[in-house]
Every structure is written in C-alpha cells, then in structure tokens.
Amino acid sequence: MTPVLKIMKGDTDLMVGMLPYFVSATFTDNAGETDDEFEIELDDNFRQIPIPQEDDLLIVFAGWRETGVPMIGAFKVNGWETGCEQGPETIKITARAATMAGDFKAGGLKHWHDSTLGQILEETAKAAGLSLAIDPELAKVKLPYALRWEASPIDFANRIAAEAGGTAKPGGQKLAVTKRGSGKGADGGELPPILITRTGCAGWRIKGEPRPRHGKIEVSWHDPKTGKRKSIRYSTGAKGPTHTLLHPRASEDEAKRAAEAHSRKLNMLTGGGHFMWPYNPAWSAGAKVIASGFGDGVDGTWLSESIATTWAKGQPVLSTITVKAPAEAKGGES
Structure with missing residues (x-):
C-alpha cells in the first residue's frame, strides 16, 4: 500500500514544499498524562529551511492511499534543533498536541x-x-x-x-x-485491541521486572466518628511484601481507591517492552495489545503506553508499540 502524510498549516500542505528536503517524521501517540508529539526532520545542509514560529498550528493527516487518510491530530510547534552528526546538516521541528482553548497552565x-x-x-x-x-x-x-x-x-x-x-x-x-490500564477510552468503551502475531512482526523485545512486585497495599484513613486513624490492606494479586502509602486519606472510600490505583500502577511495572508493526491509523495508545505466536512470557495481553510511528524516505512505515504488563490481577481488599 501507498503511505500518505499531509501536514497542513492553514490551507497549505507543507509536505509539498518540504518533500525535496524531507528526511523523516515521527508521530507519538501517548496514553495517560503525556502529550502526543509530532516531529519532522528536514535536510538543512545549506540552512535553507526557515526557523519555525513557536505555536504555529499544524494539522496532520496520515494513512494509506488505498484505505483512507484520517486526521491524527492538531499540534503546536514548541521547539526546533539544528545540527550535523555523521550525515547531512538537518533541522528537527517538534510540536505537541494542541489544546484549542485558553491557557491551560494558568494557576488558580x-x-x-x-x-x-x-x-x-x-x-x-x-x-x-x-x-x-x-x-x-x-x-x-x-x-x-x-x-x-x-x-x-x-x-x-x-x-x-x-x-x-x-x-x-x-x-x-x-x-x-x-x-489507567483499563484498555478503555474516555467514553468507558473498550478501545479496539491491537493484535500482534510473530508472523508479520518487524521486531520485538520484552522483559520481566520481578522486583517491584508487592503482595499488599496498606493505606491509612481518618475516621471522623472516632477521631482515630484506621487502615485497610488491599491485595495486589501478586506475591511479595506490603507496600505502605505514606499519606493518610480522608475517608475509607478514598483509602480503598488509592490502594486499588496504586496496585494497578505497581502491577504494570512488572514487565514491558515493545513490538514493531506496520502502521495502523485505527490503533490508539492505551488499548490492549494481544500478542500470539511468540512463546511463553510474551504471548498474552499487554497494555500499550505509546505508539510511535515513523515515516522516512525509502523505508516501510512502522509503529513501535511500547507496552506494560496488564494492570489487573486477582486482588482486592483483605
């Protein structure tokens, strides 16, 4: 299939003018708090590329000519870098997902x-x-x-x-x-799962991390009826020592939620890595990744933390899907 990448600034497709200088572009779709990012690298051997203006708005479309080219995001330029290292002089332009609103960093x-x-x-x-x-x-x-x-x-x-x-x-x-780690979108519905098989996979690397495993989470809370501090213990579903959260919560419900949230976070630290697969614009970071054909320790369900896709001249369009261990385990209050 034929890859298509369009970078619009207003009504102008910048890729038309950039094409003679184009080296690569990378889109990183991040789950969680980290902003999505878009980076363009251009051949700037004679410093012919003008320095971009901060907060320039770029609307990016990417896909395949045969199946469709959806919009993947709106990004505001937030930096640039120029230099030369074992190759031509290039300029890299970086942009972050744009918030189409006022100042979202203002205090209050x-x-x-x-x-x-x-x-x-x-x-x-x-x-x-x-x-x-x-x-x-x-x-x-x-x-x-x-x-x-x-x-x-x-x-x-x-x-x-x-x-x-x-x-x-x-x-x-x-x-x-x-x-966190649910494989669901903001509407509460399941995100389309990412199916990865050994046949067709361009590369992978997975490792286990047994050290962060904890058997229980202990959280204290203040009981307003008695004026005393109480605590709960939450089983993570794994074997290991008890992990205690330092700050007491205002109620038993808050303590339970904090324990469950921390349990999910710790479970996700017990393994991870990445898979490389041809770009699919329907995939979203945060979706579950179902791997098969790789063998014990790799086959099964993972959670995607980010999907970084790179377009480069003469190269296949591949996505690197960074994964973490699933958050769920057979745990609960104990």
Whole structure:
C-alpha cells in the first residue's frame, strides 16, 4: 500500500514544499498524562529551511492511499534543533498536541465539598475553555473534599484523576479522563485491541521486572466518628511484601481507591517492552495489545503506553508499540 502524510498549516500542505528536503517524521501517540508529539526532520545542509514560529498550528493527516487518510491530530510547534552528526546538516521541528482553548497552565484557587470527580473535572475543564470526556465509572467517584491551590487546571486534573485510578490528558477541545490500564477510552468503551502475531512482526523485545512486585497495599484513613486513624490492606494479586502509602486519606472510600490505583500502577511495572508493526491509523495508545505466536512470557495481553510511528524516505512505515504488563490481577481488599 501507498503511505500518505499531509501536514497542513492553514490551507497549505507543507509536505509539498518540504518533500525535496524531507528526511523523516515521527508521530507519538501517548496514553495517560503525556502529550502526543509530532516531529519532522528536514535536510538543512545549506540552512535553507526557515526557523519555525513557536505555536504555529499544524494539522496532520496520515494513512494509506488505498484505505483512507484520517486526521491524527492538531499540534503546536514548541521547539526546533539544528545540527550535523555523521550525515547531512538537518533541522528537527517538534510540536505537541494542541489544546484549542485558553491557557491551560494558568494557576488558580478553588475548593469543592461532597462532589463527584466528574463534577470537579467538569468545572476544571470549563475554566480552561474545554469540554470534559470522562469514563462514566470514574465520573461517579465521590470526593468529600478537593482543593486546587495555585495549580494549573491540567496539574490539578492529573492529581485528582490519579488518586481515583485515572489519567487526564488535554487535546483539541477536550479534557479526556480514562481509567489507567483499563484498555478503555474516555467514553468507558473498550478501545479496539491491537493484535500482534510473530508472523508479520518487524521486531520485538520484552522483559520481566520481578522486583517491584508487592503482595499488599496498606493505606491509612481518618475516621471522623472516632477521631482515630484506621487502615485497610488491599491485595495486589501478586506475591511479595506490603507496600505502605505514606499519606493518610480522608475517608475509607478514598483509602480503598488509592490502594486499588496504586496496585494497578505497581502491577504494570512488572514487565514491558515493545513490538514493531506496520502502521495502523485505527490503533490508539492505551488499548490492549494481544500478542500470539511468540512463546511463553510474551504471548498474552499487554497494555500499550505509546505508539510511535515513523515515516522516512525509502523505508516501510512502522509503529513501535511500547507496552506494560496488564494492570489487573486477582486482588482486592483483605
């Protein structure tokens, strides 16, 4: 099939003028808090490429001529780098996923009592000029108190979403909040799984990391009825020592959520690596990766952390899918 890459600035396709100087372009789709990124490398041996303007808006389309060329994102230029190392002098232009709203990094002060995570993040997103897309399960989480103290909307959203086991990422006109390691999108539905087989795989490397395994998570909380500190223990489903979270929570429910969220995070640290596969624009970072034909230790379900796709002259268009171990295990309160 024929790969197609279009980089639009306004009504102009920059690839038309860039083509004689084009070296490569890489799109990295990240799950979780990290912004998606787009990078272009151009032959600049005679310094003929003008320095890009910060915050230039680039709309990128990528796919295959035979099956369609969807938009993969809107990006704002945030840097450039020029130099020469064992080859022609080049310039690299980097851009991050654009938030089509006001300043999402501005500080602020606000507090909430007896609100749901959905209500809090709805107001937080609105203050930044964004709409909210949140997993319905996360939206229902009740918080007795939340304080945003001189924190930007995105930093605050990341913090309280993480406490409930989620991740928050702005892009376009939305703040998307998903459950960490669930393989689901912001609507709560399963993302299309990424099917990887040994036959057809351009490369892979997977390793196990047994050291972070813990058998239980212990979290303390304050009981307002007795004025005493209590604690719960949550089984991770693995074997190992108990991991204690330092800061006490305001309620038993918060303690349980924190324990479950930390359990999922630790489980994902027990293995990981990457697979290389021909680019598929339908795939999204955060989806489950189902590997087969590789053998024991590799076959099974993984979670995609990022998908980095590179276009280069004369080279096949391949995606490097970075994976982590699944977050789920047969655990629970103990």
